[in-house]
Structures are given as structure tokens and as C-alpha cells.
Amino acid sequence: MTASDLRALHHGRTPGDPLVLPGPWDAASARVLADAGFPALATPSAGVAASLGYEDGETPADEMFAAVARIVRAVPVPVTADIEGGYGLAAGELVERLLATGAVGCNLEDTAGGVLVDAGRQADRLAEVRAVAGDALFVNARVDCYVTGVADGTDPAAETLRRARLYTAAGADCVYPIAAPPELFGPLAEALPGQPLNALARPDGPGPRRLGELGATRITFGPGLQRRAMAAVRGIADELRSV
Structure with a gap:
């Protein structure tokens, strides 16, 4: 499978029908998710960690990189x-090592050392x-204004939009304003017509369909699935201790 295959999955989508990309944390979870019929997968760094x-x-x-290669x-x-x-x-080197894993896309965040990168x-x-990558990689540019925080006196919504425009102009295939309020996706979609937008689905927030209706093109879950799986394992462990 190629980056072109992944890129095509992001385009031509209708509101309310975003691309849902579950996040496997190892080869076994990846097989389960692929067997369930999802057309692509997105590894979460926190889940893999x-x-x-x-x-x-x-x-x-x-x-x-070794973990990603096993999943691929x-x-x-x-x-x-x-x-x-x-x-x-x-x-x-980054592109070379990533392509060597067999992955066809990546997230790159704009936080370093706990602060937003210029x-x-x-x-x-x-x-x-x-x-360097040409069309060989689907690049998802993460915007961390709502996770890392912005400078005092800066409007996080305006800064998110500013960064999204810059990253799109730089060649990003998708923009990922992680943890942004769901209502921000409408203005982002209006300001960046045709630009795929990645939303993070959280247990306490709107589901994938609603996020799609609000303007998101792609839905990911961060480490959420891995944490739910570990909670299930904890429940099994508690049952075993009570036998």
C-alpha cells in the first residue's frame, strides 16, 4: 500500500462520513483492527510507548521505528x-528511516521540550x-496550541488557524489541531477549503460522525484504544484475583 492510497482515502468524503483511523499499539492489535475492516491505521506514540x-x-x-515496522x-x-x-x-534521515518501516504516512508535532516550536x-x-519524501509520505501536521499552550495574550484559535495555514502552504497533506474544541473545525474547514483536517475523538466528546459533520475529515483516537484495552485487562486481572 502506498501514500497515494492513504491520500485518496482522505478526499471526496461527505460531511458526517470522516475517515476513521484506529490506533494500534502493537502487531496483535493492528491485526484485530485491520480484520475488522478499517481501511488504514494510525499508530499513537503514547500507546506504542x-x-x-x-x-x-x-x-x-x-x-x-522498530515497533512501527512490526505493525506495518x-x-x-x-x-x-x-x-x-x-x-x-x-x-x-527521518524520511529514510520512516519509509524503511513500510509506513506511508506520519504525524509531526510542533512541540519541542514542552513548548511550541516557532x-x-x-x-x-x-x-x-x-x-525529501515527495509523494511517498502522507504528512499530517499536528498543531499543539490546545495541548502545549500558547503565549499569554495569544488567542489559541487564531494561532491554530495561523499555523494551519502555514503548514498547509508548506506541503502538509493534513492538519491535526489536537484537542481543539470541536466547534473550531467549522472555521478551519471554511478557511482551508479542501484541506483534510484530523480531529481527536475522546470518550467525553462528540463521536466520529458528529466530528465529521463539524468539519473534520479524519478521526484518530490517540492512545485511547490502548488505554481501554488495558482497562479491560485490569478487569480480567481483578476477576482472576477474586476466584
Whole structure:
């Protein structure tokens, strides 16, 4: 499967019918999700980290790429990988290592060291990745204004839109305003017509269909599925202890 296959899944969608991409954290969970009929999968860095025994953001690059490669080998559908901020790798090495896993897409976030990266600098980084990768990677540009926070006196909605425009101009295939209020997707979709938008679905928020109606093109879940699975395992463990 190629980046073109993944790219095609994002276009021509109608409101209320977004692309739903569950997040596998290992090969076994990837097989379950692919067998359920999902056309593509999106690995969550936090879920993969937990499966490897790390806190989110602390997985060594080698281990993350190896985990992504195992997931890709396990399924016949396109896989896009959350590679956080890119592990400090230059664009050429980052693209080379990612493509070596078999993944056809990636998330790149605009947070480093717990603070937002300068938007222009991040746009330049995305443009470098695009130039190196060409059409071989579907690039999902994460906008972290609602997770990392913005400077005092800055409107997070306006800053999200500013960054989304810059990242789109830099060649991002999709923009991911993670944890943004659902009502922000309408203005984003209006300001960036035709640009795929990724929404994070959370247990306490609107479901995928509603997020699609609000303007999202693509729905991901972060580590939510892995955490639900671990809660189920905990329930099994509690049952075993009570026998």
C-alpha cells in the first residue's frame, strides 16, 4: 500500500462520513483492527510507548521505528505513524528511516521540550520533509496550541488557524489541531477549503460522525484504544484475583 492510497482515502468524503483511523499499539492489535475492516491505521506514540514500557515522549527512536515496522508487517492496509517531533533527526534521515518501516504516512508535532516550536521554523521543517519524501509520505501536521499552550495574550484559535495555514502552504497533506474544541473545525474547514483536517475523538466528546459533520475529515483516537484495552485487562486481572 502506498501514500497515494492513504491520500485518496482522505478526499471526496461527505460531511458526517470522516475517515476513521484506529490506533494500534502493537502487531496483535493492528491485526484485530485491520480484520475488522478499517481501511488504514494510525499508530499513537503514547500507546506504542506504553506497550514498550515507556512514558509518552520517552521512547527511543530506534524502538519506535522498530515497533512501527512490526505493525506495518502485520497488516495489509496503509499505516501512518506518530513519530512525535521527529526525534531530532534531519529531514533526510527521518524520511529514510520512516519509509524503511513500510509506513506511508506520519504525524509531526510542533512541540519541542514542552513548548511550541516557532511556527515559521516548523513550516520550514515540514517543507524539508515534503521535499525529501515527495509523494511517498502522507504528512499530517499536528498543531499543539490546545495541548502545549500558547503565549499569554495569544488567542489559541487564531494561532491554530495561523499555523494551519502555514503548514498547509508548506506541503502538509493534513492538519491535526489536537484537542481543539470541536466547534473550531467549522472555521478551519471554511478557511482551508479542501484541506483534510484530523480531529481527536475522546470518550467525553462528540463521536466520529458528529466530528465529521463539524468539519473534520479524519478521526484518530490517540492512545485511547490502548488505554481501554488495558482497562479491560485490569478487569480480567481483578476477576482472576477474586476466584
